[in-house]
Each structure stands twice: as structure tokens, then as C-alpha cells.
Amino acid sequence: MVRELRSAEFPLADEVWRDYHGMTGDPGRDRIFAVFLAGRIVSLARCRRHPDGSMEVDGVFTPEACRGRGYARMAVSALVVACHNDDLYMYAVESLAGFYAEFRFISIPERDLPPAIRERYTWAAGNMEGAEVRPMRRRAGL
């Protein structure tokens, strides 16, 4: 089953993300979509609203033991339907660009990212290939 987490459930996601850069959710600006199996979270995807209103997809994570079963696809699929009224942006890991393309994400030049999202990778100084990430955008719509 896939569903959006309620605010009180955000710590459950934080627990799963502990192995993923120690990422945490903020109920004030995040929507988190989780795939549950036997009451346990097996995959996560986050959509963050930045102060300028831009929406960034990140935190797509499936614990090692649960991979290869399509759970991440379920989580991302739920996210893009739930958040389809906005353009969605992301820094996709280079090797997963094809996966995101299935959800109508297309590669864009980094300059086309909203400034609030671009700030996250200022350390890469424009060298996206070196950072092994690719800026992508999904136009609003189902």
C-alpha cells in the first residue's frame, strides 16, 4: 500500500532515511509518500516546497533489503500524481535519469532550475557530471 504520511508519521520516515544522508522531513514544507509492506515502510519519496514556491523531488529511497521489487516506482508514481499540479524539479542521480524519465521528467540545464533548488548544489560549481547528478523537470499535469 502506498499513501502520504501524516505529520505525526514523519519520524517513521526520518528513521528510514537515517541511512540516506541522515535526511529528515519537515511537516511545514514537505509531503512524504511511503510504500508500506506489513506495516513497515519499504520505500519513500519526498516533495519539498521551497520558499519561492518551487517543488523539489528528493529523498527517493528504498532500504537495501527491499530493493528490486518496484517499491520506489510506487512511491514516485504516487508523488507525481499527488503533486502534479505544480512543475516538479529534481537533481536525479545520473544512473536513475532513465527511471525518472518514465514519469515524464526530462533533463534540463542547471540554469533552468529555480534558484532555491539550484542552491543545494552550488558546491559543484556547475560541474553536474562530476557530481553525478542531473537536473530534471516534470511539467505540471497528470
Added chain:
Amino acid sequence: MNAGNPLAVSFSGTRNRIAAIAVLTALTLGGNLLGLLLGAPEGLLPLPALPLSIPIILASYWYPRRGLLFSVCLAAAYAVTVLLLSPPDPLLPLTILPRAVFLILIGGVVALLSSRLRESEQQMNQIIEFLPDATFAIDREGRVIAWNRAIEEMTGVKEEAILNRGDHEYAIPFCGERRPLLADRVLQSQGEQPQVLVSENTIPRLRDGKGAHLRSAATALIDANGNVAGAIESIRDVSDQVMMEAALQNASRQLNTLSGILRTDLSNRLAVLYGHLSVGVMKFDDPEILSFIGDLNNAANGIRRQIEISREFRDIGTSPPAWVPVQETVRQAAAGLTFGTVSLEVWTERLEAFADPHLGTVFSHLFENSLAPATGATRIVVTYHLRPEGCAIIVEDDGTGIPDAEKEGLFVQKAEGYGHGLFLAHEILAITGITIRETGTPGEGAKFELLVPSGGYRIV
């Protein structure tokens, strides 16, 4: 307001204050003079000026505009008498002059602080004075410290007549006797967390004996140390509102009774019509007649549907609006419908809207439109979109959509009936300021946007 001010309590009369200042001035200045004339011990000369600061402080506090002048005069009197009556000493002026300046400074500073305090009190009094609601305040001892214009008009009791009066005298215009009001209950709850107490009462004495329905709210006045220094009570006459609500409820009840009778009558006659149509189907086998009976049956179904809509309409607005969890409401609305092969995806988990409790009926009607076989929809999606002007709850399908020419009249009450129940949906949403419009593209699907105003939604 002078809550908790002991000086104001003990010397509230102008005459008393002037007498106190005069006595203290005479005592301190006279004592000084006497000491000089009788010959004070060598070690005490020149005599200290500090006792003179007492009348200066009091005069400057009570009469800040004249405080500085008074302190100058007293300091001058002190300096002249000491200079004239003390044994000659070339250094004497150097000792006396700073003392005189010190006295003037004390008077100036106290007068300045006192005038600032009075300005602040004046502003607070003006705020209370011009509040549209009848308002009074009492100090910790239950004495009236504020009584504004609106309460004068409500009770006919002037501020001058009630100010500084205690022993629950302020209750007399309302209750005809001395008894605690809501403000007293606030004082009684000292020690607890300050709170706002609210009550509603019908007071028979007001409005020239016709009675008034009053809604009161009272809270504590807190001093700089966080202690309760008094209480303030605001009273609103809601008689007209209460009467109007009662009249509307009566009218609504009568209309409901009438429409209920009509519904029952129509339903009974419809049952008879269905019976005749069933007999007709069994009695005739001519395809033309059967087709005609089928048309009659469809028309009867339309009438039945409109009876159902009028039943739903009856209840709109009878319960007050509330925070409604959208996800649960959508699910409950969907549970009463048959979706068949049409999928429903609802992504409003954390959204709550301030809406009429019949919000579910809105979703029912929107889904019914999508589920009509003619639309060919296979998927219905419910999401929300945060916008500067509020939050749009979006219900969309992948059916044939709604032709542009029909969009404008979708939510209008039509002469031939209630359309697809969308007029009803529009009315339910309008109760809390939610607007609805159709923004889909014909041929690609219908898309209904329910725009909830900024204050009317929350993400929990």
C-alpha cells in the same frame, strides 16, 4: 486607569493632595528654618536638603505640569534661607547650590515620568472609551476603574456616578441588585492561568424593560509583575441577532415541513406511476409502446433524483461549519457510489477545510458526473494545490470533459431542475466562501477546482 495605585487610593481628592503637600512642605522647610534659627550643631550645617524631596516628589507626581516649578521654588527657598541664616562661609554657596539643583532635578524627573504615565493611562482610557462594546473594568478590590461610553448608553449610568464605586455596584444596572458579574469570577480565579470567560444571559431590565440578550466576555488585567491587578468585562447586546436567528429557524422549519409534505406526496404518486409502468411493460409487447414506457420510466427516475436532491438541500446550513478532513470526506462520499472499472485516487491526506458538514455531498455530485457512462471516464483523481489566494481542491477525470458552452451555466439553478446537482454543490461550498469552477479541457476530461480561501484550510 489607576489599578493597584495606593497613592491614588489614599489621596484621591484634590483638596487632600494639596493639604498633604502643604503640610509636608511646611514641616520640612519649617524644620530646616527652625534648625537654622535655633542653631543646629556644627556638624549638621548646612542642614540637609533630602527631606524637602518628599513634598517635591508628591507634588511632581500628582501635578506633573507644575511639578518642576514647585521644585524650583522650594529649592530656591531652601537655598536662600540656608545662605542667609547659616554662619558666613565662603564655600557655603558651593555646598548649597548642588543641593538645590538636585531638588530641581528630582522634581523634573518625577514630573516627566508622571506625565508619561498619565499619557499612557489616557491612551488606554481612550481605547476603552471608544470600544463599540459596552466595557467596564474593576481593580482587585472590585472598584470600577473604567466605564466606557457604550456601557453608559446601555445602562444609563454615567461614568462619574460609578467610577471608584465598589461592592458590586456595577451589577445594579443589569441585575437590579449587588451581585458578582463575570469580571468578579475572573478575580476569583486568581492563581490560575489567566483566561477569557464568556457567558450569555438574558437581562430583563435592559431596553426599557423589554429585556436584552447579552454576550459577555471578561479577562484579567495583569500588572508588570504578572499579578492580577483587576478584570475587564466587555458586553455585547446580541438581542437582534438572536431574534433573527430564531425567526430564520422558524421560517426554515416551516419550509422544511412544507417541502417534506410535498416530497412525501410526490414520492407516493411516483410509486403509483412506477406501478403503472411495470404493469404496462407486462401488458404490452409492441416495441413502440415499450420504448414509450421506457421514456416515461426515465422521466420518473429524473423526478425521483430531484426529490433526493431536495432532501439533501433541506439539511444544508443546519449544522455549523467545521474543520473537515478532506481525505476521509472524499472516501465516505465515494463509498456510497458504484465506481465499477473507474479508478479513484485521492491525495488529500493531510488537508482539512473549514466547510459545511455536507462537503461530502459536493464530492458525491462531482463523482456522479464523472461516473455517468456518457463521459467514458476511467480514472478520477482528487488532489490539492496551494496558491497565493488559497488552496484548490481539484477533482478531475479523463472522460470527455465539459463543452465550453456548458461551463458557464454548470452551477446555476436551471428552470428545468437542478442540473447535475452542481447548483447544490455550489451552495454548500458558498456557505464558507469556497468557490467552484470547471477548468477542464473538452475532450480531455472534466476538472473541478474548489478554491478554499486562505484562512479556510490547513495542512495538519
